[in-house]
Amino acid sequence: MDGKGLSHRVGIEKVIYYLSRFIIGLIFLYASWHKIVHPHEFAKVIYNYKIFHSKEVVNGIAIFLPWLEFYTGVFLIIGVFERGSSLSAFILFLAFIFAILYTIYMGIDTNCGCFNFSESSKVGLPLLLRDILFLLLTSYVVFYSFRKKR
Amino acid sequence: MKRFFWEFLFIVFISIFTGMIFNTFYLEGINLKKFNPAPNIKKEAKGLNIPVLNLTGAKEKFDRGAIFIDARSNEEFKKGRIKFSFNIPSGNEEKFWEEFSQFCPPGSNEEIVVYCDGKDCHASLNVAKFLKDKGYKKVYIFTGGWNEWMEKGYPIEWE
Structure with a gap:
């Protein structure tokens, strides 16, 4: 590949990286809002996944998790702590996928609570596929931000 | 690699801190x-x-021949259920109800008792509401569910 071709490829990779970072950032920012405003509802949703049984743990997660999503989203969008925020997004998506798989395996009927608390957003295969897609996008961001700053 | 970790820890820390402060006020x-x-x-x-x-109320209905509906998943239902129960899993009501409706059509005066795991499960409520909407008149929820029934040693069956 000549110098021009290489710089063209690097340019495309850069655009994909910024676009992916921005999309994931927006997803987290949007997802965090209703959870921050309605912590009681969010605690009920977490409880319904039946992964945690202690109410203190469930309440603690309901207080902390929306803010982790919020800061992850903000930092990904503005490009501060790129590595940390991309790692955070990666871990969050992994955790979500685990929760969905657990729910499907146990046959638990619950709402996702991802972007709203409506009855229509049930946990199931479409949700799993969506989160896997998000995880793949995040993997690219983690990989690129690691390579970029090395 | 270290930088990844420290930045991530910092984000976790400010999330916990902001969450606590916000929740307080x-x-x-x-x-x-x-x-x-x-x-x-x-x-x-x-x-x-x-x-x-x-x-006690659920056992009385059972002895009087009420119909019991298990609102848990089909896998759980197969592993163990209250004797003579039907399965209408929450989240999959319409599909399982079709078979049930041939045995007990809507508008029937039969007493129907819906249960799931126990006090903390929501499935029985979803299915009871579904049956009410379908036109069944005497629908009840047994809140103690499978756990209480089994602990007491009342009649059960499995596949």
Whole structure:
């Protein structure tokens, strides 16, 4: 590949990286809002996944998790702590996928609570596929931000 | 690699910090120790006008020949259920109801008792509401569910 071709490829990779970072950032920012405003509802949703049984743990997660999503989203969008925020997004998506798989395996009927608390957003295969897609996008961001700053 | 880790830890730390501060001053904040996120089935059932049964009440209905509906998943149903129960899993009501409706059509005067795992599960409420909407008149929820029934040693079956 000549110098021009290489710089063209690097340019495309850069655009994909910024676009992916921005999309994931927006997803987290949007997802965090209703959870921050309605912590009681969010605690009920977490409880319904039946992964945690202690109410203190469930309440603690309901207080902390929306803010982790919020800061992850903000930092990904503005490009501060790129590595940390991309790692955070990666871990969050992994955790979500685990929760969905657990729910499907146990046959638990619950709402996702991802972007709203409506009855229509049930946990199931479409949700799993969506989160896997998000995880793949995040993997690219983690990989690129690691390579970029090395 | 280290930088990844420290930046991530910093984000976790400020998230915990902001969450705690926000929760303290937010009017709708959660009381960490007092708030119970488990569904309050009795309260919700009352709102939907569905009577709730305890273990004694459920056993009386069972002895009188009431129909029992297991609202848990089909896998759980196969592993063990209250004797003579039908399965209408929450989230998959329409599909399983079709078979049930041939045995007990809507508008029937049969007493129907819906249960799931126990006090913290929401599935029985969803299915009871579904059956009420379909036109069944005498629908009850047994809140103790499978756990209480089994612990007491009442009749069960499995596949």
